[in-house]
Amino acid sequence: MDKKMDTKKGFTTTILHSDRLLKPEFGALHQPVHTAVTWGYEDVNGLIDVFQNKTKGYAYSRQGNPTVAALEHKLTQMENGMSTVAFSTGMAAITATIVSLLKKDDHIIASSYLFGNSRSIMQTLSEIGVQISYVDATSVENIQKEHTSNTKMVFVETIANPATQIAQLDEIGNFCSENKIIYVVDNTMTSPYLFKPINVKASLVINSLTKYIGGHGNALGGSVTDTGLYDWAGFPNIAAILRGQIKPEMLGITQIRKRGLRDGGGTLSPEAAHSISVGAETLALRLERTSSNALLLANFLNEHLLVKKVNYPGLADHPQHKIASELFNGYGGLMSFELDDKIDAVTFLNRLKVVIKSSNLGDTRSLAIPVAKTIFHELGADRRKEMGIEDSLIRLSVGIEDINDLLEDFTHAFN
Template sequence: MKFATKLLHAGTAGYGEYGSTTLPICQTTAFKHDTAEEMEAIFTGEKAGFVYSRVNNPTVSAFERRLAELEEGKSAAACSSGMAAISLAVLNIVKSGDEIISGSGIFGGTYSFFGGLYRYGIKTVYPRHSTAECFEKYITDKTRLIFIEAIGNPKLDVPDIVQIAAFAHKYGLPLMVDSTSVTPYLMQAINYGADIVIHSTSKFINGGGNSIGGIIIDSGRFVWEREKYPLFKNFSKFGSFCYMAKLRAEQLKDYGSCMAPLNAYLTNTGLDTLAVRMDRICDNANKLARYLKICDKVQNVNYPGLTDHPDYETAKKQFGGRYGAILTIRVGTKEKAFSFINNLKYVFNAANIGDSKTLVIHPASTIYAADSDEQKVAAGIYDDLVRICVGLEDIDDIQADFGQALNKI
């Protein structure tokens, strides 16, 4: 079964006893059970079932199964946001005294989360480049996790996931990949060696910008060695579901960052059109990048689909000839960047990616405003840089809007 067909039919069995062809919304807080024994069995994990929507819900569970299958994973847990997914996925692994190695060009929200972990005695280090060679210099006996983004946002570097996965596994470490910017349509990171995959489902998976959400997908392949990962000791009986069993019993239940049934429904509906949307926006982004490359008002265009991008060959290999929706441009000064944004007619100035509409933002004054100059440079942020996330509009109209705005700076 090819991806577009799988997209529409995977994980959709059991949508309801009445033969519903779309996912029903189970909008309830709790679930009743006939006996106390049955409730006890569900609470102790001896029997599958639903008790309370903060822990699991039929609508949310159906969405989780669908994403797990699309990503070739073993199991999944949907969360209230992409940041909730990252937070729970990481906190499920590390404890005070542990260290994380992270790519440097990651999303500002993730960078802020990692920075805040020092309050809990957890240290994060950021090699300048997301390569196994650079990562190796930061390995210590306290390292417990390697985290990267499939495409850095907005640095737009593309790590070689096969190489980094092999490196991580050599040291007995799990590799966590934020695949938000590529979606399972461009790449299933688990097939390249990732152990855990994260998505902010608010973005391309939803596609319409109408609900916040995130999801954690576990490959079920990583062996949580007891001495290095003692927190998993009590969950080893769950075998390949060890990671997810711990996450549901502790992080998801205790922090309350569950996805709401309505958001699962909306995002699941958006998922139906993922393949056709990603084809269109990747094509639009590629054409826009080439158009901007020859604009004399633009000093630099950064897009993995351009042959002069340093990671072009890696991107081509991993993403099957598609390079995502995000590109950045530099226009000389902050003032020119603001003027360009202010003169756009229908491209939205918004703090989001993955919408059906084309979006722009000035990262240095917004998402990364609180970071130091050194941190900004490491993340690929400059005062004259504008991040663009291309949408579904006709490419001629997108180019025309960018062209007229650039001509006014």
């Protein structure tokens, strides 16, 4: 388990002083970048104890590194969780979590609005025996209808990318808790600053660290955090060898670290971990500016005669505006919008000068992309229509630029 900071401290104060709890060498304020691949021991018994989980330590960097451990500690603090495992990407975290915990014929209920790559890995898993049901997660009733005796996991995102549907997070959490189902919440689009899934009884929290937490588009990373709410002692898929060695509350996250990280090999580099850790220090500041910019820009687009529709949780007419207002500490920087039929999306995007045409999210810079022709192209027209993705849909990740410059950029593009 990770050391806890004073819970009275604020979000940013906690992040800024997180590394100091681990007492870095020479009084450094950040954990240094440890590039070692392996560690030596004067007494081989020390190495044996690390391998057998009797003591904490490092043996081989594929499954643990002090710089990465410092980031994991920070992420645990941010999510008010119990323990975190970091990975090379968000997709590596998702894949490792499912593969390490589920077996053939186990059943997952997943949101039908999952991001394309998350949906793709679910499809791959279904081809090797994991059963997947996709439902409209904006209503818990749809999850209840698909629940069977072999349902082991429910997987949802806080805000769907790109059409911004919001799962009925609190009611789904109650249902999973009552039925002892692992509740996995991908918190990437909100981040731990805008929302803490532990508050809706999430078992595991996924974050793509590449996005808002790292925040600067300069490092890939992902993580899974155990909130401590799930009873792993009663979960049948825990490896027998772990039950006698690991505290019951640590069984799940330990199995993810060993089977998902160590065996899967999706290791986060120490250099990337350091970059993400430093970027995370300004998460609250960046998201406050991003959320403010996004709300103003969403209202601007929503009132424009050449825009048919705007998807943004901060707008009063968004179908899940109420739940977003109740659960989130702001509406974030992700939105999408449909242009009037007489405007070509590609031509429009090429007229934007401040907004960058790019596929990333959560950057300090505003980024836009035509969804149907790029990140959701492989799904095909029928599946895109089911997800509410029209051919003219543009996804926009709002950055921290001066709002007047963003408004002027869009005005110029429309003109």
